[in-house]
Amino acid sequence: MNIPPNPQxxxxxxxxxxxxxxxxxxxxxxxxxxxAAFLLLVWFLGRFVYPVLIKAIDxxxxxxxxxxxxxxxxxxxxxxxxxxxxxxxxxARRQAEDIIQTAHHEAxxxxxxxxxxxxxxxxFIARQTGEQLEQTVLAARRHLLGEVRQLVAEATExxxxxxxxxxxDRRLIEQALKQSEERR
Amino acid sequence: MQLIANLISFAQTPPPVSxxxxxxxxxxxxxxxxxxxxxxxxxxxxxxxxxAVARGVKRGSRGRVVLATQWLFEILLGNxxxxxxxxxxxxxxxxxxxxxxxxxxxxxxxxxxxxxxxxTWGGVPLFRSLAADLNVTFALAIISMVAAQLxxxxxxxxxxxxxxxxxxxxxxxxxxxEGILEFxxxxxxxxxxxxxxxxNVFAGEVLLGMVGFMSGWLAxxxxxxxxxxxxxxxxxxxxxxxxxxxxxxxxxxxxxxxQPHTGKRREFxxxxxxx
Numbered sequence: 001m002n003i004p005p006n007p008q009x010x011x012x013x014x015x016x017x018x019x020x021x022x023x024x025x026x027x028x029x030x031x032x033x034x035x036a037a038f039l040l041l042v043w044f045l046g047r048f049v050y051p052v053l054i055k056a057i058d059x060x061x062x063x064x065x066x067x068x069x070x071x072x073x074x075x076x077x078x079x080x081x082x083x084x085x086x087x088x089x090x091x092a093r094r095q096a097e098d099i100i101q102t103a104h105h106e107a108x109x110x111x112x113x114x115x116x117x118x119x120x121x122x123x124f125i126a127r128q129t130g131e132q133l134e135q136t137v138l139a140a141r142r143h144l145l146g147e148v149r150q151l152v153a154e155a156t157e158x159x160x161x162x163x164x165x166x167x168x169d170r171r172l173i174e175q176a177l178k179q180s181e182e183r184r
Numbered sequence: 185m186q187l188i189a190n191l192i193s194f195a196q197t198p199p200p201v202s203x204x205x206x207x208x209x210x211x212x213x214x215x216x217x218x219x220x221x222x223x224x225x226x227x228x229x230x231x232x233x234x235x236a237v238a239r240g241v242k243r244g245s246r247g248r249v250v251l252a253t254q255w256l257f258e259i260l261l262g263n264x265x266x267x268x269x270x271x272x273x274x275x276x277x278x279x280x281x282x283x284x285x286x287x288x289x290x291x292x293x294x295x296x297x298x299x300x301x302x303x304t305w306g307g308v309p310l311f312r313s314l315a316a317d318l319n320v321t322f323a324l325a326i327i328s329m330v331a332a333q334l335x336x337x338x339x340x341x342x343x344x345x346x347x348x349x350x351x352x353x354x355x356x357x358x359x360x361x362e363g364i365l366e367f368x369x370x371x372x373x374x375x376x377x378x379x380x381x382x383x384n385v386f387a388g389e390v391l392l393g394m395v396g397f398m399s400g401w402l403a404x405x406x407x408x409x410x411x412x413x414x415x416x417x418x419x420x421x422x423x424x425x426x427x428x429x430x431x432x433x434x435x436x437x438x439x440x441x442x443q444p445h446t447g448k449r450r451e452f453x454x455x456x457x458x459x
Contacts, residue, residue, distance in 0.1 A: 024318050025204015029214055034223075035323035041227060041287065046279030049234040053257050054275065056241045 149173075201390055205317040206308045222300065223314030226291040233286070260285055260426065267427070268434045273335070277433055280331055284324060285426035288381065291315045292418030295389050296411045316385040318378065325378035328429040329370060336436030345436070377428060384421045388414045 156172055207215035233253065240250035260282050265274040294300070295313030303310045314320050336345045349367040353360035392410055399406040 023203070026318050026322060027215070030217065030319040031323050031326075033214075034317075034320045035327055037227065038283075038287065038320075038323060038327060041230065042279050042283045044231070045234055045283050049238045050279050050282070052238040052241050053254060054261070054278070056254065057258050057261065
């Protein structure tokens with residue numbers, strides 16, 4: 001195997017080339033050629049490639065910005081909608097409370113009216129029932145009185161042993177009543 | 185199996201260590217170096233990648249390569265906008281800076297291929313990373329610094345930009361000295377930019393060669409770790425070159441008041457210059 005070049009080898013090689021730049025391998029023709037080649041590459045890429053990439057970046061950035069703006073607008077709109085919803089909700093709550101209050105008052109009024117009406121009706125029914133009861137009692141009394149009269153007549157008939165007609169009957173009854181009143 | 189065979193072959197070959205890129209053949213007195221052979225593949229890959237991505241983006245394709253490249257492109261563009269602080273300037277600077285990133289990264293990654301080193305042509309390695317050629321790294325650094333100066337001149341004007349470096353020593357002695365330092369710093373930035381990239385790629389190639397050579401038949405086990413590490417380093421170096429270019433342009437285009445500079449900006453400039 002060969003031994004790698006040592007510092008003496010470098011010195012020997014440098015001695016073969018004129019000057020420091022020559023020792024470093026710098027050749028002005030090659031330097032200019034390399035510079036020109038690189039500038040040509042820069043021109044080519046700057047003319048045909050980078051505009052495409054920069055345009056793509058700009059478009060993406062623009063779309064990001066527009067998306068960001070749209071997101072901000074949507075956020076603002078959402079905030080506005082939320083505020084409007086809150087306001088509507090509060091209004092609805094207020095209206096609901098009003099409705100509840102009104103309903104409560106109306107219900108109370110209806111209840112009071114119903115109570116008054118029921119009371120009135122009950123009084124009417126009670127009065128009517130009382131009147132009917134009185135009439136029933138009177139009718140019963142009348143019926144009873146008639147039956148009593150009938151019974152008295154039959155009893156008297158058996159007691160006096162004579163046929164009772166209306167004239168005799170009346171006479172005897174009046175006599176009995178008179179005695180009764182006298183006894184009292 | 186082929187990969188393992190390549191790795192073993194890679195391990196059996198002593199690491200080719202040559203600081204300059206070596207000519208493989210010549211055409212009209214102009215050498216065609218081994219870095220240019222792999223560089224052609226690098227150029228082809230960059231062009232193919234971006235054409236495929238552009239076609240994919242036009243079609244609305246959601247392929248992994250398209251999405252990954254687009255994602256990276258968008259990140260880099262965002263970085264440029266953040267650093268220069270101007271969307272318009274960022275869009276104008278993007279072709280140069282982003283091409284630098286992808287070009288350097290892809291060429292760096294090509295240096296990890298096992299064909300780099302063992303495949304020879306007339307005793308000279310046929311393939312060498314394009315970024316391991318000082319002609320290329322110097323060319324890229326010069327383009328980067330010239331672009332920074334052009335943007336600065338366009339922003340402030342030719343004389344106002346020159347006023348950053350050349351001040352009347354009778355009116356502002358410290359400012360004049362500071363201007364000279366600033367002028368020297370521009371060259372040091374250029375040199376640092378090119379040598380940093382060259383050094384990393386070159387060292388990476390030498391590291392892979394040495395690890396493969398030293399581990400012998402165990403190279404298929406040891407090399408993949410270093411190769412993955414080199415891929416990572418390649419991405420980092422490409423990003424460093426890209427970011428420094430953007431920072432240099434940004435420093436040239438910011439307003440330079442006549443009041444003494446103090447505070448963070450001066451510190452930032454010094455850091456960028458030495459970074």
